[in-house]
Amino acid sequence: MSIAEIFRVLRGRWYVMVPLTLLSLIAGGYLYSTVPVTYESQSQLALLNSSRVARPAPSYGNPMAYASGSLISTADVLIRALQSPEAARTLLGHGVTDEYAVDFAAGAEGPLLTVTVKGEVPARVLQETRAITDYASEQLQALQSEARVPPGYYVQSARIVPPQKPVSQPKSRYQKTAAVLVFGVTGAFLLSFVVETWAAARRRTRGLPDAFGAPPVPRPGAGRLRRLLTRPWDATAILTGYLALALFLPSNLALPALGGAGTPANVFALLGLFWYLATWCSGRIAPAPGTRTMRTVVLVLSLAVLLSYVANQDRISSQKEILAADRGLIVLLVWVSLVVLGTAGIQDRERLDVLLRRLVVMGSVVAALGLYDFFTGTNIADSLRIPGLNSSVANVAVLDRGSFTRPRSLTAHPLEFSGMLAILLPFAIAQAFDPARARLSRFKRWAPVVLLGGGLPLTVSRTSIIGLLVVVLVMVPRWRPQRRWTAIGILFGAVAVFKVLVPGLIGTITGLFSGSLNNADSSTQARTIKYPKIAEYFVQDPLFGRGFGTFTPERYFFTDNQYLLTVAELGALGVLVLLVLGLTGVHQGGSIRRLARSEPDRELGQAFFASALVALVISATFDTLSFPMFAGVFFLLLGLGGSCLGFVRREAAGPPEAARVLRQRTPDSPHLVEI
Secondary structure (H helix, E strand, O other): OOHHHHHHHHHHOHHHHHHHHHHHHHHHHHHHHHOOOEEEEEEEEEEEOOHHHHOOOOOOOOHHHOOOOOOHHHHHHHHHHHOOHHHHHHHHHOOOOOEEEEEEOOOOOOOEEEEEEEEOOHHHHHHHHHHHHHHHHHHHHHHHHHOOOOHHHOOEEEEEEOOOOOEEEOHHHHHHHHHHHHHHHHHHHHHHHHHHHHHHHHHHHHOOOOOOOOOOOOOOOOOHHHHHHHOOOOHHHHHHHHHHHHHHOOOOEEOHHHHHHOOHHHHHHHHHHHHHHHHHHOOOOOOOOOOHHHHHHHHHHHHHHHHHHHHHHHOOOOHHHHHHHHHHHHHHHHHHHHHHHHHHHOOOHHHHHHHHHHHHHHHHHHHHHHHHHHHHOOOHHHHOOOOOOEEOOOOOOOEEEOOEEEOOOOOOOHHHHHHHHHHHHHHHHHHHOOHHHOOOOHHHHHHHHHHHHHHHHHOOOHHHHHHHHHHHHHHHHHOOHHHHHHHHHHHHHHHHHHHHHOOOHHHHHHHHHHHHHOOOOHHHHHHHOOHHHHHHHHHHOOOOOOOOOOOOOOOOOOOOOHHHHHHHHHHHHHHHHHHHHHHHHHHHHHHHHHHOOOHHHHHHHHHHHHHHHHHHHHOOOOOHHHOHHHHHHHHHHHHHHHHHHHHHHHHHOOOHHHOOEEOOOOOOOOOOEEO
């Protein structure tokens, strides 16, 4: 369905679209005028060690100050005490009635605490910030007194930043107003097509002609805009637009009113879902046969997320957690859109191949930008400024490991960059070996493999090496002996090239793994020390979790492990569904390889198998679904795997006389030929 046809339906059903849109505008305006503006004030405290702690501590030394020489544990104890219900009741007696929070200061590496108070009356917010700041110092002294710490060993608090003048925070008002407008306009859009479908069915039963007639056809010599509006779109075109926005815009840039979930790519994916629904309601498209499995699994994931959302509403949650849960629903809808468009929307096998080639090419461009970051020691994403978009996270400084800069290209973090390269590398390899592309030069076929594979070690991370090993172990054993030994020789040669071109890189990477095995690596220790903390949150909500998207680093801490994060947010049910989701992707790749009738299709199935397995494995090394670029490409690949499996299934289940027609692709004829 083209854009012109969509507008024809909306114009014909104006009596549905216009009133509902006006009602949503009125409701949004009323909400904007009635929702009060909130004001925020902050202060900061620093914990200082006692003067005696530098001396040899006696047996009755201060246990509150013991944390391998730092005061991080002391600060953590104080934060938990101030956030407890008992402290809230005490502060209520001191006149603190507004929402408050005490946490580690953003980006702080020491015991620096931030007190934040939000309310509607600026003077009262400032007074409450002072009261909580004073109470924090009193509570610190009380905790040490209860622990029988000698006064000479007391940890002291120093007010680094006094309570600041309250600043208005209109974001909450904008978000609520935007939610009402989006919900109203979306409902009007869908209802217009439902009414059109119902009216078309009635006309057919009465034998009447279509009210709108044939789709508009651009006249010869029509302008580019008219041709664009009247040209029918398909899922491949929609998903190509999504990939361009997702991969070529920094993943941390988003629309201000929607937070981290409002990236331009996510908004475009939701518009693509509306296009599919409109096309499906008008009878122009039907879900491709044999592609239901992945949509069913994503439906189960959606139910798990909705159950966790309800569980989050039943417990006492902060305003930030509630907003984070709302953003989580938007992200979930984006994932559903990608899977639906990928599985049900692609009706032509050649269009699927086109989309996979475009994905590899775009991923290669991202890899090339990462190589530029590595050799120049810069962050190219920081130099991009797009009007109307704000960064949803704090600026990420150039990260170093050893003497090397860790590139991130247009992603939010080097780990996301390495994960992106790892899940795209199998498809670059499969396309390089595809006979249909043999007419291309070797440079065009193998450049993506070199960029994606060569960029993995340059991220200087365990995730990249683990992902590369998974790809090698899955794909290489399935090749013929000649190709297999050639690939092994190239791998050893690549190691030698890296040792010459980038001295010290191989040693730094091997040091990462040896440090992890010896538990001498600070990064590994930072991950493992969080396991008991996650268990504390898991026992509070073991089945449904605390709510998808609510376990934010600003409120809690980084998990660096998608499974641990899912345990906290979605509980045991969510972890089970996440595993089923990844294993379904692996099953799709294996089924394509088993049912395919041609070698290129078998290698493509192996690529889907390797990509899904890589995502399953590296989800234990960082929180993969928290990064929009990686998560979007991952769910898109799940959808494309379901679409490819549908094509292979339909070909395998064809009539006997069609069994001799195989998809034998050659350099001269990449289409079906009879053999």
